[in-house]
Amino acid sequence: xxxxxxxxxxxxxxxxxxxxxxxxxxxxxxxxxxxxxxxxxxxxxxxxxxxxxxxxxxxxxxxxxxxxxxxxxxxxxxxxxxxxxxxxxxxxxxxxxxxxxxxxxxxxxxxxxxxxxxxxxxxxxxxxxxxxxxxxxxxxxxxxxxxxxxxxxxxxxxxxxxxxxxxxxxxxxxxxxxxxxxxxxxxxxxxxxxxxxxxxxxxxxxxxxxxxxxxxxxxxxxxxxxxxxxxxxxxxxxxxxxxxxxxxxxxxxxxxxxxxxxxxxxxxxxxxxxxxxxxxxxxxxxxxxxxxxxxxxxxxxxxxxxxxxxxxxxxxxx
Numbered sequence: 001x002x003x004x005x006x007x008x009x010x011x012x013x014x015x016x017x018x019x020x021x022x023x024x025x026x027x028x029x030x031x032x033x034x035x036x037x038x039x040x041x042x043x044x045x046x047x048x049x050x051x052x053x054x055x056x057x058x059x060x061x062x063x064x065x066x067x068x069x070x071x072x073x074x075x076x077x078x079x080x081x082x083x084x085x086x087x088x089x090x091x092x093x094x095x096x097x098x099x100x101x102x103x104x105x106x107x108x109x110x111x112x113x114x115x116x117x118x119x120x121x122x123x124x125x126x127x128x129x130x131x132x133x134x135x136x137x138x139x140x141x142x143x144x145x146x147x148x149x150x151x152x153x154x155x156x157x158x159x160x161x162x163x164x165x166x167x168x169x170x171x172x173x174x175x176x177x178x179x180x181x182x183x184x185x186x187x188x189x190x191x192x193x194x195x196x197x198x199x200x201x202x203x204x205x206x207x208x209x210x211x212x213x214x215x216x217x218x219x220x221x222x223x224x225x226x227x228x229x230x231x232x233x234x235x236x237x238x239x240x241x242x243x244x245x246x247x248x249x250x251x252x253x254x255x256x257x258x259x260x261x262x263x264x265x266x267x268x269x270x271x272x273x274x275x276x277x278x279x280x281x282x283x284x285x286x287x288x289x290x291x292x293x294x295x296x297x298x299x300x301x302x303x304x305x306x307x308x309x310x311x312x313x314x315x316x317x318x
Contacts, residue, residue: 004070008125011063016129018056020137023269025049031265064122071118079110082304090311100183105300108178112297120291127284134273134280138244141270142251148243156236160285163229164292170225171293173218175300181211230282237278244274 028034029045138145188204195204248267
């Protein structure tokens with residue numbers, strides 16, 4: 001609902017403001033800006049730092065509780081609706097649908113709804129907000145950093161679009177190739193006595209291994225694509241760090257010419273956030289892709305919820 005969505009968005013923002021506020025407070029403490037007006041004791045600085053940390057932790061705790069409870073409620077509703085639709089399907093559906101496909105929906109896909117979808121969405125929103133605040137801090141401290149940031153972000157967008165499209169289709173291949181594996185295993189268990197009677201164990205072993213290999217091809221390609229992405233995002237993160245350091249050095253040299261100055265504490269804050277850019281970029285793309293690929297399971301459950309043929313109603317009033 002809208003209320004839950006707005007509450008979650010506010011909690012994500014406030015939690016990130018708290019975490020960023022702690023770093024900014026350390027910068028104020030290091031630069032001794034308050035000392036110009038008041039000789040504050042260390043207990044004061046520690047007290048403010050501790051208060052910000054506690055408030056931030058409460059926001060994070062509330063955000064996670066609400067997010068996971070809402071996600072589990074949605075997952076439960078989807079599972080129950082799909083299960084009712086299956087029970088109302090005609091026999092022709094079960095005659096033409098492999099049992100492995102139905103088992104896959106109510107095992108692997110429901111497990112993805114309960115864990116992967118919720119975790120991926122929560123992680124994605126966390127890293128998006130973190131990335132926004134990281135870029136904001138670097139830009140505010142070093143405004144000239146905006147110039148190299150624009151082409152770097154365009155490069156980042158191109159890479160993540162390419163990776164998302166590839167990873168999404170690989171996940172779909174993984175899901176599609178898993179159903180025949182489940183179906184074959186279930187059918188093997190049902191016909192064990194016949195398989196033993198005809199001494200066909202080795203043939204069924206071979207069929208199982210072949211289907212497992214087909215399924216693992218897509219999974220292996222997924223892992224390879226993640227390494228491909230990691231290499232390129234590490235390069236982008238190194239560019240951001242290099243440009244941030246370069247702009248800081250130039251600003252330190254050029255700003256005094258126009259009677260302006262930049263403190264070492266602010267430069268340190270900027271470089272600290274620039275150092276985290278690589279991991280934040282990497283996890284933003286990975287969690288976005290993970291959320292998108294996990295939505296394949298949502299699509300498969302939704303198909304059972306909305307598009308199955310139904311038998312006649314239990315009670316027909318006429």
